[in-house]
């Protein structure tokens with residue numbers, strides 16, 4: 270098949286492309302966003318197919334493309350905290366870009382697989398003996414965070430999450446015309462994730478600090494939890510969605526995570542254990558960032574009932590693989606994350 274991958278030069282796109290390249294003809298559309306790509310030329314070289322350098326939020330980009338059998342829509346602006354002060358750019362790329370991608374896929378009769386995010390859930394699901402199920406906030410201290418399910422309501426707390434939620438609503442409108450699958454990845458980790466971009470990824474910050482022998486810096490008290498899923502498990506799920514397009518008529522939505530809850534303190538421990546240096550202490554920085562949430566973990570029930578592949582790697586294995594394979598790669602100094610945090614402070618986006 271002829272497959273178009275928007276954002277194909279990026280982290281997840283490159284892994285998907287490697288899995289698809291032997292059986293399919295691939296074209297990437299990618300703007301080679303400078304914040305993500307320090308070495309844009311190398312990203313283009315790595316992609317096993319043609320790379321069209323263009324912006325998905327421009328109609329002219331889509332007018333210039335031939336038809337495809339499948340569209341994998343990955344292109345997006347991805348920094349949660351940055352989205353709070355760059356809202357216009359985030360909306361243009363994530364919402365308008367998705368609208369144009371869906372319209373083009375429909376005009377070609379192509380199946381569409383689009384990446385949303387767990388950010389649509391915001392603070393997610395809480396279960397409480399006294400108050401029952403609540404979404405988006407803890408009702409009382411007894412409430413326990415529970416895995417988010419695909420049917421849960423959207424409660425985004427960042428502009429990034431809002432743009433993903435709006436994009437999903439647009440995708441639902443196209444599900445009558447073409448098969449559309451939306452995936453909601455949790456935190457994706459692995460080789461090739463941006464090591465220069467201080468606007469995403471706590472793990473890249475840990476890597477930089479480990480290499481410099483600085484203590485690992487955790488924002489908050491370390492009890493916040495996330496679900497870290499390996500990029501190859503994400504790519505395998507995307508490939509499965511291409512091979513098994515959903516039914517016409519309704520949007521197919523699937524979570525994408527390990528279903529395991531990892532605290533930031535555990536994450537620091539996993540990262541330090543995987544590093545080829547003496548283990549580093551953890552320092553807790555008493556700061557909250559606008560758009561951040563306390564707990565996130567995926568329910569895998571939706572994947573199970575769809576017969577979709579479950580992740581092969583645990584979060585600890587995924588983190589170890591990332592640290593081991595990224596150790597010798599160039600990346601930003603840890604100072605870059607300190608600068609990004611100062612920038613948020615100056616904008617009044619911290620508490």
Ligand SMILES: NC(=O)c1ccc[n+]([C@@H]2O[C@H](COP(=O)([O-])OP(=O)(O)OC[C@H]3O[C@@H](n4cnc5c(N)ncnc54)[C@H](O)[C@@H]3O)[C@@H](O)[C@H]2O)c1
Pocket residue numbers: 275276277278279280281282298299300301302303305306323324325326342343344345346347362366384385386387453454455456457458463
């Ligand atoms: N990595 C994660 O943890 C994670 C989690 C949840 C969802 N997602 C989603 O997965 C998708 C892929 O993310 P990723 O981690 O590979 O990020 P990435 O930044 O590595 O890749 C995104 C790619 O899109 C390109 N791009 C950005 N704006 C563009 C535009 N206007 N036109 C064309 N190309 C553009 C970038 O140059 C980059 O190559 C995104 O939609 C993201 O929101 C990622």
Ligand SMILES: [Zn+2]
Pocket residue numbers: 397398399400401408409410411412
């Ligand atoms: Zn309660």
